[in-house]
Amino acid sequence: MVLEQQANAPRLAGRHALVTGAGSGIGRAIALALAAAGARLSLAGRRLEPLAELAALIGPDALALDGFDVTQPQAIAEGLDRARAAFGPVDILVNNAGEAPTASFEKTSLDLWNHVISLDLTGVFNVTQAVVPELKRKGSGARIINLASTAGLTGYAYVSAYVAAKHGVVGLTRSLALELARSGVTVNAVCPGFTDTPMIRKSLATIMEKTGRSEAEALAELTRFNPQGRLVLPEEVADTVLWLASPLAQSINGQAIAVAGGEVFSG
Numbered sequence: 001m002v003l004e005q006q007a008n009a010p011r012l013a014g015r016h017a018l019v020t021g022a023g024s025g026i027g028r029a030i031a032l033a034l035a036a037a038g039a040r041l042s043l044a045g046r047r048l049e050p051l052a053e054l055a056a057l058i059g060p061d062a063l064a065l066d067g068f069d070v071t072q073p074q075a076i077a078e079g080l081d082r083a084r085a086a087f088g089p090v091d092i093l094v095n096n097a098g099e100a101p102t103a104s105f106e107k108t109s110l111d112l113w114n115h116v117i118s119l120d121l122t123g124v125f126n127v128t129q130a131v132v133p134e135l136k137r138k139g140s141g142a143r144i145i146n147l148a149s150t151a152g153l154t155g156y157a158y159v160s161a162y163v164a165a166k167h168g169v170v171g172l173t174r175s176l177a178l179e180l181a182r183s184g185v186t187v188n189a190v191c192p193g194f195t196d197t198p199m200i201r202k203s204l205a206t207i208m209e210k211t212g213r214s215e216a217e218a219l220a221e222l223t224r225f226n227p228q229g230r231l232v233l234p235e236e237v238a239d240t241v242l243w244l245a246s247p248l249a250q251s252i253n254g255q256a257i258a259v260a261g262g263e264v265f266s267g
Contacts, residue, residue, distance in 0.1 A: 191259065
């Protein structure tokens with residue numbers, strides 16, 4: 001009977017998880033998966049409406065942190081103060097915020113380059129550095145999970161800034177995993193392939209506009225990278241994050257785990 005109760009108990013009961021970019025797509029799916037496992041959620045992002053809707057769906061163990069701009073240390077500090085006041089120190093950090101604008105390299109302006117690097121890479125640095133001290137105090141069971149991409153393991157044309165940023169996220173993950181290993185904090189990256197999110201739908205619209213292809217043809221262009229011939233589902237990415245956040249993943253550290261149907265092989 002005791003074993004049955006343990007098996008059915010929420011795996012993350014009482015744990016405080018901060019998810020950046022939580023308002024839609026992969027971030028939303030991750031938040032829902034962590035909440036179902038018993039975690040208390042600080043839902044961070046820049047826009048209130050989607051965060052508030054998600055917090056209402058989850059219930060009293062979720063807090064909407066709007067105005068949480070990962071490129072601005074002051075905004076991060078203010079958001080973390082609110083999160084800690086609600087749920088205590090952070091136990092699980094999920095760095096998910098990011099964008100993937102498309103442009104050929106020759107048309108990638110310095111402003112675009114700096115924007116993507118600032119949001120997709122420096123943002124991970126900013127939030128992680130703000131949270132690391134409390135994660136180290138927590139020790140065993142504390143988690144940093146960075147959402148990278150298969151773009152962090154290989155290359156794609158017309159998204160050079162994004163590819164560079166995500167390679168940086170994977171490198172930062174591996175370096176920090178070694179630094180924090182003896183503290184008990186694990187650091188891993190999840191690398192989704194093309195995933196059915198609003199970001200990808202925006203990319204589809206861009207392909208259609210620039211090439212004159214139909215939606216089906218544009219979708220075929222993206223799904224051809226996945227040997228399974230489909231887009232990854234946000235829930236599949238969320239399940240991987242949930243596993244990494246669980247107590248059973250304590251020995252998984254410094255890994256870049258591809259969720260991409262066999263598109264790339266990470267070693």
